[in-house]
Amino acid sequence: MFRKKIFTALALCFLLNHVFAQREFVKQIISNVNIDSLVLSVRQLSGDTTFLLNGLKDSITSRYADSPDINKASQFIKQRFQLYGLNPLEQGYHTNGYNGKNIYAIQPSSQGSKKCYIICAHYDDLPVGKKNYGVDDNASGVSGVLEAARLLGKLSLPFTIYYILFDHEEQGLIGSDYFCTLFDIGLNQVSAVLNLDMISYDGNNDSVSNIHLRNNAGDILIANSINYINITYQIGLHINQITPPSFQSDHSSFWNNFMPAVFITEDDKNDMNPGYHTLNDRMNLVNKSFFHRMAKLAVGTLTDFASDSTHLGVNTILPENSQITLAPNPIENNEIMIEGIIGNYLHYRITDAKGILVTENKITIEQAPVILKLPPEISSGLYFLEMITGEANYHKSFIK
Secondary structure, three states, X not given: XXXXXXXXXXXXXXXXXXXXXXXXXXXXXXXXXXXHHHHHHHHHHOOOOOEEEOOEEEOOOOOEOOOOOHHHHHHXXXXXXXXXXXXXXXXXXXXXXXXXXXXXXXXXXXXXXXXXXXXXXXXXXXXXXXXXXXXXXXXXXXXXXXXXXXXXXXXXXXXXXEEEEEOOOOOXXXXXXXXXXXXXXXXXXXXXXXXXXXXXXXXXXXXXXXXXXXXXXXXXXXXXXXXXXXXXXXXXXXXEEEOOOOOOOOHHHHHOOOOOEEEEEEOXXXXXXXXXXXXXXXXXXXXXXXXXXXXXXXXXXXXXXXXXXXXXXXXXXXXXXXXXXXXXXXXXXXXXXXXXXXOOEEEEEEEEOOOOEEEEEEEEOOOOOEEEEOOOOOOOOEEEEEEEOOXXXXXXXXXX
């Protein structure tokens, strides 16, 4: 019994040390989100200033999806991805009478994990014409995605990140629908999608941010994580979770293809940008302090998700996971009894403290509680259990 208490104490120290290191890493990334970098990207995307294109100074006069200059915008995004150590990819499409292209980059897992996180925005804008600006809608969201790529793109992280900029959002989510329909969710286990659309306007300075989500386990997990980041790292936003949500942005395409997603935006209910979809959507309406904090919120949430190799930190304290219980813990034999799982099937993985896979299986849940049988050769130590159902992902640790 004395040895067991010592081992339990050592395991707890390990957990606490990991949580501390994780928080310090996320804190560092958040502190490096740079308002000058964000604003420069917005100015260049909106034509407020020039940038180098093929070695020559150039500018964007319109990002309307069918305008000639939309190609300059896609080239700008590609150049940025390359600068940040990522390989830009282009997905052209000809669908429903629309010709366009999505620009994206994949930052692969350093550990070969199939789990991935997506941060996205649309880069086209309105109004129709050869001249527009689209600062808030949606150069601001594109800038947030690029800032995430700038800070994370060259790092080695345990989970894959997709940075995606969609075309033809304004015409009915054409680009994101095309992308999501072709996306292989069997090879890429999407745990969270953060869609940034209009994140720079706060006309009344009340720091309100709206997070649109469905009332299901996956979306709630993401939204709770966003709240955790806001509070833990003192970002200073007042977050409203909006349910029922708006379906009028690219997150809706992920929902239609069974992937958890949220829509991160400014206060689109009570403080709508007066320049929305007009030629007045310009730099003078940007609230830099609010824009900075919104980018910190998005980048911080993505960082916490994609860097937590042992599935600790945020996931262990969320209400979504608090309903799950393991018994006994520590275990003395090779069976774990699990209560509180939602869903009809279970895909689970067990890894040791070094991240080495111990066992993985898929089972049908026929009754509660669920009993998992561990391999007979499993030795004493600290283990991490990841459980995936049709409703949610759950993460727990246990001691043998």
